Structures are given as structure tokens and as C-alpha cells.
Amino acid sequence: MMGAHHAACGAAAWVAVASTAPYTLGWYPVSPLGVVAGALVCAGAALAPDADHHDATIANSLPPVSQWVCDVVGAVAGGHRNGTHSLLGIAVLTGVAWAAGHLTVDTAALGELALGAGVLSLLLVAFAAQALRLAGTRRLHAWALALALAGFVTVAAPTEWTWLPVAVGLGASVHVVGDLLTTGGVPLLWPWEPRPPRWWRRTPVLRDVWRSGGNVALPVLGSAGSWREWLMVVPVGLYATYGVTTAVAAGTLTSLGYDADAVLGRVVELAGAVVAAAAVIGTAPLPG
Numbered sequence: 359m360m361g362a363h364h365a366a367c368g369a370a371a372w373v374a375v376a377s378t379a380p381y382t383l384g385w386y387p388v389s390p391l392g393v394v395a396g397a398l399v400c401a402g403a404a405l406a407p408d409a410d411h412h413d414a415t416i417a418n419s420l421p422p423v424s425q426w427v428c429d430v431v432g433a434v435a436g437g438h439r440n441g442t443h444s445l446l447g448i449a450v451l452t453g454v455a456w457a458a459g460h461l462t463v464d465t466a467a468l469g470e471l472a473l474g475a476g477v478l479s480l481l482l483v484a485f486a487a488q489a490l491r492l493a494g495t496r497r498l499h500a501w502a503l504a505l506a507l508a509g510f511v512t513v514a515a516p517t518e519w520t521w522l523p524v525a526v527g528l529g530a531s532v533h534v535v536g537d538l539l540t541t542g543g544v545p546l547l548w549p550w551e552p553r554p555p556r557w558w559r560r561t562p563v564l565r566d567v568w569r570s571g572g573n574v575a576l577p578v579l580g581s582a583g584s585w586r587e588w589l590m591v592v593p594v595g596l597y598a599t600y601g602v603t604t605a606v607a608a609g610t611l612t613s614l615g616y617d618a619d620a621v622l623g624r625v626v627e628l629a630g631a632v633v634a635a636a637a638v639i640g641t642a643p644l645p646g
Contacts, residue, residue: 359536359587361405361414361415361416362489363587364408364532364533364536365404365405365486366591367404367594368402368486368532369400370598371400371528372393372400373393373602374597374601375524376388376392376396377605379604386524388521390606390609393601395510396525398482398507399482399511399525399529400525400528400529401482401489402481402484403451403455403526403528403529404530404533405486405533406442406485407447407451407530407534408438409428409431410432410439410441410443411437411438414428414438419488420480420484423481424484427481436548436549439542440545443534443537443545443548444534444544444546451527452526454478455478455525458475458477458522459474459475459520461474471513472511472512475511476509477508478522478526479507479508480507480508483504483507483508484504539579540577540581540582540587541566542573542575543573543575543577544573545572545574552572554572
């Protein structure tokens with residue numbers, strides 16, 4: 359799956375899980391601010407498994423730091439689409455986020471600062487900004503955006519960012535599932551990579567599910583960047599945009615003293631009524 363598509367899926371997954379707006383699951387509810395910032399972090403985490411490749415797009419997201427990180431991760435994970443694209447890789451990335459969330463520093467002026475969460479968010483936001491072209495092509499812009507959100511995380515994390523491991527684990531899982539749906543597949547059980555028997559490798563369909571190299575795939579999307587992948591990612595991207603926009607609106611309404619849930623619920627009801635009326639008019643027979 360293409361990098362920007364991974365990021366869009368990560369943002370959409372966070373919206374579905376963390377937002378309480380209409381058409382979301384709300385399994386891990388956070389504030390509107392947490393939805394917006396978390397969507398960026400989860401989008402970056404959905405790119406983190408590709409940090410095993412020094413030529414990946416995200417390797418140039420925050421140079422030279424991102425390049426060093428990708429070199430180290432690639433060496434530890436055994437190269438591209440190995441360790442970071444497995445169940446073990448998801449667990450390790452989630453554990454790193456959990457540990458980072460516990461790395462804090464007490465200061466006299468600002469109180470407790472979430473230094474670990476800030477540093478991790480710096481890298482993940484840079485990943486997302488690079489893939490989604492949020493900061494253009496200039497290195498300075500990428501650093502500015504990443505530093506701004508990382509600074510917020512560092513100050514606000516003790517009360518607002520206890521869910522950092524959830525965002526990172528969710529993003530990494532979304533990435534692995536996305537690649538599982540392509541023809542290349544993923545080594546889910548790495549470092550154990552069992553090879554299929556000869557008869558399996560000679561059987562159509564089966565050989566595409568359990569590949570000769572040991573990867574597992576459900577290749578409904580075909581090759582990376584295929585029209586099927588685009589067909590899936592367009593509504594996913596629109597859903598992520600809806601969730602972030604709704605969170606911004608909810609935060610604004612709350613700051614103005616309104617009941618954001620009630621207002622947004624009413625807007626959704628009105629929109630549904632308009633759509634229903636348009637459908638009725640569109641199907642009505644033309645006069646004479």
C-alpha cells in the first residue's frame with residue numbers, strides 16, 4: 359500500500375475509535391483536541407512499520423534524524439517488510455509508545471512535562487506530514503509542524519495523552535493489515551517464517567495467500583497503488599477529513615458555551631433530511 363494511503367487509513371482508524379461524533383464507534387473516547395492531534399499521530403504510526411527501509415518516503419521526513427532512525431530500525435528488523443510488519447513488530451512499537459509515555463520531567467515553571475511522548479510525536483507527526491504533503495517540500499516546514507505539535511504533546515500529555523500507546527498500536531496494526539491486503543503480503547509470525555509445501559505453491563489462489571517466501575496475504579487490493587486500493591482509500595480519506603473537521607467544530611462550539619454533541623447531532627439530522635428529500639425529488643415522475 360502507498361505511504362499516503364497508510365497515513366489516511368491511520369487517521370480514519372483513530373477517528374472511528376476515538377471520536378464520539380455521529381458515524382464513529384467511540385470505543386476509546388477523547389476530547390476534540392485529542393481527536394485532531396491523535397489523528398496526526400496515528401497517521402504517523404501507520405507509517406512507522408516502513409521505517410525499516412532507508413529509502414522510504416518517511417526516511418526524508420525529518421532529516422537527518424528520520425534517516426538515522428530508519429537505518430537503525432531496518433538493521434534490527436532484518437530489512438523491509440520483515441520484523442516491523444509482524445505481530446511482534448506491532449507489540450514492540452506499542453511498547454515503545456507506552457514507555458515513552460512514562461518518560462516525564464518535572465520543571466518548576468511548567469510542572470510535569472511528557473518528554474518521551476513529545477519526542478515520539480515529533481517523529482510520527484513528521485512521518486504523517488511527509489506522506490500527506492502537509493508541510494510542502496521544505497525541510498523547515500516539516501520541522502516547524504512537527505515541533506509545534508510535539509511541543510503541545512510535551513506540555514499537555516500528563517493529562518491528555520494517556521492514550522498514546524493506543525494510537526501507536528492502532529496505527530501500526532492498520533499498516534500491517536493494509537499490506538496484508540496487497541499481493542506482497544506480510545510475515546505476520548516473524549521471526550518464524552514457515553514456507554508452504556510444494557503442492558501448496560503449485561495451487562492457484564492458495565499460493566497467493568501463503569506465499570513461497572513465507573508471507574501471508576489476502577490480496578483483495580492487488581499490487582500497491584492499484585485502482586482497487588484507490589477505490590478503497592478515497593472514502594477512507596473523506597471519512598478521516600469528516601472526523602477531524604467535526605472535532606474542530608465540536609471544540610469550537612464547546613469553547614463558545616454550546617452543547618457540541620446536541621448541535622452536531624441536529625446538523626446530521628438536517629443533512630439526512632435534505633438527502634432524503636433530494637432522493638424523493640430525484641425519483642419522482644416528471645409531469646405530463
